Amino acid sequence: MHRNGWWSLITPTQDIANRFHEHLMGVFGGFVITESMLSGAAGVLLHVDPTKIFQLDSRTIPPVVYLRDGLLPDELMDVSVNAASLLSQFWSKPLEYMKRFFGSSEGRAGYLAHARVSALEVSFARTKNIPPLDDLMLPLKRGHLLGDGDLQLARDILENAATSISQDIVLTKAGHEAIAWLRVNAPDLLA
Amino acid sequence: MNLMMTVLFAVLIGCRVLGPVDGCVPGATICKNGAPYVCSQSSRLTRVGDKTCAELGAVCCETLSVYGNKNVFACARQDRCIVTDGGH
Numbered sequence: 001m002h003r004n005g006w007w008s009l010i011t012p013t014q015d016i017a018n019r020f021h022e023h024l025m026g027v028f029g030g031f032v033i034t035e036s037m038l039s040g041a042a043g044v045l046l047h048v049d050p051t052k053i054f055q056l057d058s059r060t061i062p063p064v065v066y067l068r069d070g071l072l073p074d075e076l077m078d079v080s081v082n083a084a085s086l087l088s089q090f091w092s093k094p095l096e097y098m099k100r101f102f103g104s105s106e107g108r109a110g111y112l113a114h115a116r117v118s119a120l121e122v123s124f125a126r127t128k129n130i131p132p133l134d135d136l137m138l139p140l141k142r143g144h145l146l147g148d149g150d151l152q153l154a155r156d157i158l159e160n161a162a163t164s165i166s167q168d169i170v171l172t173k174a175g176h177e178a179i180a181w182l183r184v185n186a187p188d189l190l191a
Numbered sequence: 192m193n194l195m196m197t198v199l200f201a202v203l204i205g206c207r208v209l210g211p212v213d214g215c216v217p218g219a220t221i222c223k224n225g226a227p228y229v230c231s232q233s234s235r236l237t238r239v240g241d242k243t244c245a246e247l248g249a250v251c252c253e254t255l256s257v258y259g260n261k262n263v264f265a266c267a268r269q270d271r272c273i274v275t276d277g278g279h
Contacts, residue, residue, distance in 0.1 A: 114240075169248075
């Protein structure tokens with residue numbers, strides 16, 4: 001079992017994970033800032049290192065994607081698909097995305113659940129396994145300021161999508177792009 | 192007073208951000224224009240996925256949840272549909 005709770009049959013190499021990440025960020029228009037970049041820039045400009053003060057998880061605030069240092073290849077791939085899905089939603093309607101994401105926890109829950117659907121699509125393509133709903137919900141329960149009603153919406157979206165995904169139906173653009181790239185560049189990672 | 196104003200402001204902003212209520216039953220799933228939607232606690236519909244089911248070679252219909260506890264209206268293979276007329 002991978003440490004984030006997702007089954008994985010073959011672990012990707014760091015090179016494959018990096019190329020996968022770069023491809024998705026290129027296609028979906030992400031501007032990547034790594035922890036070391038942020039740490040270095042803030043150290044020069046402000047003489048403080050915010051990454052030492054705040055334990056920042058990898059986050060996407062489109063079009064910026066912040067990546068924590070030291071991600072394992074599986075983690076980088078998961079974060080990349082999640083970010084690509086958020087970027088896809090952002091670029092389709094940027095103003096509406098900003099308004100709904102930051103103005104409403106229900107709107108935010110919808111976007112975040114959609115991103116987890118993309119990650120599940122890639123995970124399923126690699127493993128043919130649908131994890132328990134409680135496992136799928138874990139990344140949404142921390143740090144997103146979602147209430148019980150928002151989490152229930154996310155859970156309903158994930159259950160609905162997981163039902164389709166289990167029938168080999170890929171619902172999101174980010175999922176399609178990620179799986180297509182893997183099929184060409186790393187078919188051994190697909191089940 | 193400040194707290195009340197903040198809550199009122201947040202509610203007003205929230206209503207404006209999310210648009211009008213759809214009047215659905217929270218937790219329900221439906222098919223609309225060939226795509227699945229789920230109903231939020233505020234009775235608003237949220238679409239599942241980026242495309243219609245037909246664009247994915249599937250149909251929007253009632254099917255058994257992968258978790259086996261209930262039926263949902265979702266994109267499914269034709270032979271996995273319980274009802275094929277698409278719900279609402």
